[in-house]
Amino acid sequence: MKFDVVVVGGGHAGCEAAAVAARLGASVALIAINAAAVGSMSCNPAIGGVGKGHLVREIDVFDGLIAAAADDAAIHYRMLNASKGAAVRGPRVQADRNLFRQSIQRRMKDFPTLKIVEGEVIELDFNGGKLSGVHLASGDVIAAKAVILATGTFLGGRLFRGKERFDGGRIGESGAHRLSQQLRSLSLPIRRLKTGTPPRLDGRTIDWSRAARQASDTEPWHMSADAPARRNTQLFCGITRTLPTTHEIIRAGFGDSPLFSGDIEGRGPRYCPSIEDKIRRFADRDSHQIFLEPETLNGCLIYPNGISTSLSADTQQAFIHSIPALEKAEIVVPGYAVEYDHIDPRILSRELGVRDVEGLFMAGQINGTTGYEEAAAQGLVAGLSAACRALDRPAPIFDRTSSYIGVLVDDLTLQGVTEPYRMLTSRAEHRLHLRADNAEARLRVTAVASGAISDAKAVAMERRALQRKRAAALAGNEDAGSEDIPRAIREEIETDRHYAPYVQRQRSEVARLRSDRTRLPVGFDFMSVGGLSSEMIERLSLARPDSVEQASRINGITPAALTALLVAARAVA
Amino acid sequence: MARAQNNSGRDPDTIFALSSGALPSAIAIVRISGPRARDALDHLAGAVPEVGCAALRTLRHDGEILDQAMLLWFAGPRTVTGEDVAEIHLHGSRAVVDACFAALQSLGLRMADPGEFTRRALFNGKMDLSAVEGLADLLAAETESQRRDAIRRQRGFIPQRLHEWRSRLTHVAAAIEAAIDYDGEEEVGGDPVYVIGGIRTLLREIERVLALAPAERLREGIRVAIIGPPNAGKSTLFNQLIGRDAAIVSDIAGTTRDVIECPIAIDGIPFLLVDTAGLRTTADPIEKIGVGKARDEAELADILVDLAADRDSERCVAVSAKADVTDARPGTLAVSVHKDTGIVQLQERLVEMAAAMIPLQGEVAFDRRYRQALAAVRNDLSVAVGTTDPLLVAEHIRLAIRELDRVLGGDGVEDMLDALFGRFCLGK
Structure with a gap:
């Protein structure tokens, strides 16, 4: 089998990448361990939000999947910041996870050049030092001109719950350890990050009369500019909160916590992903809000947003029962934390290609981000780039002055990550211009020129x-x-x-x-710049700015270093 | 990046910096580069020496002697930066250098950014690219000495106050950014009362500091300009206040054609008293220049003694000067030099107004560079408190922080996110 582009992973990044490559006319194989699970929402049931909704709308301008599938599956609409300035209004929906997955899979079937292959990629295939495809566990080799890794948390994934440990990327699914080892052997800089998920509850065992209700917006907006009228029944979300007794139970369970025992070495974010983190860091708060979000139309599976945890299953059961409305709630799957490998995204070009391994692209959590929308946006960029490379045409470049996708790519490739990167509007210095409602006006010309629509x-x-x-x-x-x-x-x-x-x-x-922009040629050797300190060389070599202007935005680069850089750039120009 | 890189057509700023070591020292070398270097020398020394020849000159500014200094003059482009370059070798005391800097700033020159001389040299093709080795060391040295200089100046003057404001502003920003980026999560602190209240308090403190005379004034004296129509008695009043006949007095309207300054102390407060030409339309070319200068003085002064105004205002005392000859205008301070009435009251009034401009114990006066930044901060914050769109409030706070970052250094977004996640329990 031979393809223009091989995409490894069927999450949001992988699906978006495969779909856009196919829209460009490339032949694409999307390889997933479980073909039936392609397009699954692996964590929370929401799509969009502040900053994230902006990304979804931008992807939609490129005819991407996520906005349209979110509309197909939406069972609750909410415009965040509706009362604040228009530029930061964030469209968000709760999506039925079955409808979402079905919509993604249906849309992928429409592309004649896109093939979904069930299998496990165990290694990249190199031919004479050049990337030539991937090896599957079955022994098959799939040849490709470009490979996109969108493996999520599966690279070196390790799950934690109390004192329990499992290898894998998600509960019940195995991880990709050989691939991780191979990447290390290519001397790509690999680090660890962690994330977590709350226990899933059976909605039929929740006492909804004890929870506040948040109804779906009645304003008839959509995620996609081309969505048909809303069809699905709209559900409400519930709101409840922890009590002081809940906090006592959680504190008593700290002893079993892999977060506090030092077992998890990956760095967590400054924001609070887990309830134990919230309680420890904000000890003065005696209550935290919990959103009860339906994951499916039938209301059977509920995602309690706000209590992500890796405490032991027993502690989880006990503290859930101390919460109003959840006294009798049954846990369907307990929460857990996952620690996984990601690459330092500063090794990537603005096309999300690994600079030192021609033809290899990366998108999604493997680049240190968190969130479906961030993943999908990178999938779009990597898919466009990989297909353009295979088809020998120029790939569009996303700029931080005109899109959140540009902010995302620029931040990742220039600054790297120290915590799972989440899009925030405060990261965008041009946010008054980067609105969710003008995404099409901003990006239409680029999208049409890219050939992706x-x-x-x-x-x-x-x-x-x-x-x-x-x-x-x-x-x-x-x-x-x-x-x-x-x-x-x-x-x-x-x-x-x-x-x-x-x-x-x-x-x-x-x-x-x-x-003022003075360009730095591709492959510019920062070591060759006279008199740069080793620290400056390291920062610049990792970020590899393509202009002096970009170099000036890298944290910690001194004026002296910039000047030396400028001289060297002029000398080679 | 530095402004000097913007060398596309527009005349670059003329910049200056201390290019010798830390003060005090035997000699301090101030280097000036840019199109206005020659004007600056001419203004300070009255003449420009031959290219490449040292000359000893007395430097004066606003009528005051700054120092005896050795001057060097090099015409561009055959200079180290490729621009016109002047060097002033001063006595290396802090006060002398500060006074010289203040003079250069008042002439429209600005302090160089770190490494800016070298950058200009590079842009003007004045550096040998083949000899790039070792360049960064050189740059680092220049930058480092300027950085140390900057730190020294900061330590003396202001930074704690600015850092404290920046930190509070960052917290206000965090509150409002949290409310924007985490809409729907409880207690994110975007409470508009808190935000606007926080900005208002800051605004009041900044306005208080801006109401003080700039730090230079404490060295030079509070500027008091006497203005009014011709023959209103300005020079007579000037002479009376300084206690000698420095200004020529006559009955002929338009006698004073230049600006005359004299430092005096009243109740221990230093003033710089300025006599000006009478404000009128005139065909006489020399008087015209004098009138123009008088208008500039009126702009520049901290206090105006206005012989035509009908009432006092914030920085203006309305005086009827010839109270012995004509009736005083109602609501004005009647002064007669000849009958010796009203002078004491005028002096008291000046002291009272000056007192409000002088820092209280524990307060510091800010020099121009910081005042400029603070004025920009004040403007942004004033707009912020006057708008209801939280996004625009946030935008103006961002601009204000960026303005402070420009003089303090620092990364606005990352610091704000630290404040945000450190203070609010966010993330689901």
Whole structure:
């Protein structure tokens, strides 16, 4: 078997990567350990949110899967920050995990050049030092011009629950240890991170009358610009909270905690993923909120958001029962923590390709991120890049001034990660311009030029672009016959006008920075720059900025180092 | 990155820095580079020496002697930076160097960023690229001496206060950013009362500091400009206040054509008294220059003694100067030099106004560089408290932090995230 692109992993990054490569016309094999599980939501049932919703909308402009599948599966809509500025409004849905997976799989079947292969990749295949494909556990070799690793937490994955330990990436699924060893042997910088998940509850054993209710938004918005009207029954989410007795039970269970015993070496985030972390770090708080989020339309499986934990199964059972509404709740699967390998993303190019291994791309948690949306966004970038490479055409470059995808890629490849990277709007210095509602206006031209969108999508976007043009011409003129322009577009243009002075100022700053840009050639040897300290050489060699302007944004780079860099760059130019 | 890199068409700023070692020292060398270097020398020394020849000159600024200094002048582009370059070899006392810096700043020059001279040299092709080895050492040396210099200045002046403001601003930012990025999670601290209250308090403190005279003023004296129409008695009043006849007095309107300054002390407070030409439209080219200078003085002064105004304002005393000859305008302070009335009251008034500009015990005065940053911070915070869109509040706080980062260094986003996750229990 021979393909243009092989994608390893069928999560959000892998699916998005495979789909976009197929949309570009590349032949693609997506290899998953369990074909039936491709497109699964492995953790929480929400898609979107603040920053994350922005990413989803941007992926949708490139005709990606995640927005459309989220609409297909949505059982609860919520616009976060609805009362705050339009630029930070974050669309989020709760998705039925079965409907979501089915939608993804159905959409993937539509691509004639995309094949899903069930199997376990155990090694990358090299031919004469060049990456040529992958080895499967079955003994088969699949040849490919480009390989995208989207293995999530499966690389060197180790699960922790109380004193229990399992190898694997998710409960009940084995990990990819040989691949991890091979990556180490290629001397790629590999680090450990950790994440966690809460126990899943049986919704039928929850006393809903004791929980507050949060109903779905009635405003008829969607994740995808081209979504049909909402079809699914809308469910409510419940809200309850921990009590002082809950905290006592959890504190009593600290002794079994792998987090506090030092067994988990991977660095956790500054934010609090686990309830034991919250209770230890914020000892003065006597209660924490818990959102009871339905994972399925039938309401049988509930994700209690806010109590991710790796305490022992007994402690989990005890503290769950101390929480109002959950007194009789049955745990379907206990929570656990997972520690896994990720590569230092500073070895990646802006196309998410490993610079030292031609043809190898990485996307998702393997790059140190957390979240479906962050994974899907990287899948889109890696898929586009890998397919463009195989088809010998230029890949689009995402810029932090015009997209959250650009912020994500720039942050990862330039600064690396010290904790699982989550998108926040505060990371985007141009956030007044980077809105969820203007993603199409920002990225349409790039998306069309990339060749990644269907004709139908292109036509729909063209139509909306004309509507935007008309709305802008009519703006400020109340009764000027704009009634046939959709309300969402009129509001978008209104918001444009609202933030225009700020955006204008930022634009002129960007233009000034660009005019100063001195490019550093690909493969530039930072060691060769006279007089740079070893610390500067290390920082620069890891981040490998492609311009002096970019180098200036790397944490800790001194003016002296920049100047030396500039001289060297001019010398080679 | 440094401004000097923006060498596309527009004239670069003229920059200066101490290019010798730490003070005090025997000699302090101030290097100036840029298109206005020649004007600056000319202004301070009254003449520019021959290219490449040292000359001993007395430096003056605003009528005051700064120092006896040796000057060197090199015309661009055949100089170390490729621009016009001047060197001033001063006596190496801190006060002399500070006064010289203040003078250069008031002429529109600015302190060089770390490594900026070298960068300009690079951009103007003045560095031998083949000899790039060792360059970074050189750069590091320059940067390091300037950094040390900056730290020394900071330690004396302000940084603690600025750092404290920055830290509080970061916390306010964290509260509002938490509310934005973690909408729907409880108790994220985005309570608008807390946020706006925090900004208001900061704003008041910053305004208080900006209301103080700049640090340079404490060395030079609080600037008091006497302004008014021609023949209103400005020079007579000036002479009376300084206690001697420094300004020529006549009945001919338009006698004073230049700006005359004289330092005086009243109740132990240093003032710099400034006599100006009468404000009127005139065809006389020399008087015209004097009128222009008078208007500049009125802008620059901390206190105006206005002989035409009808009432006092925040930084202005309205005076009727010839109270013995014409009736005083109602609501103004009646002064007659000849009858010796009103002078004491005027002096008391000046002392009272100056007292508000002088730092209290424990307060520090900020010099221009910091005042500029603080003024920008104040502007952003004023807009922030006046807007209801939380996103724009956040935006202006971000801009204000960036302004402080520009003078303090630091990484705004990472520090804010640290504050955010350190303070709020976030993440589900």
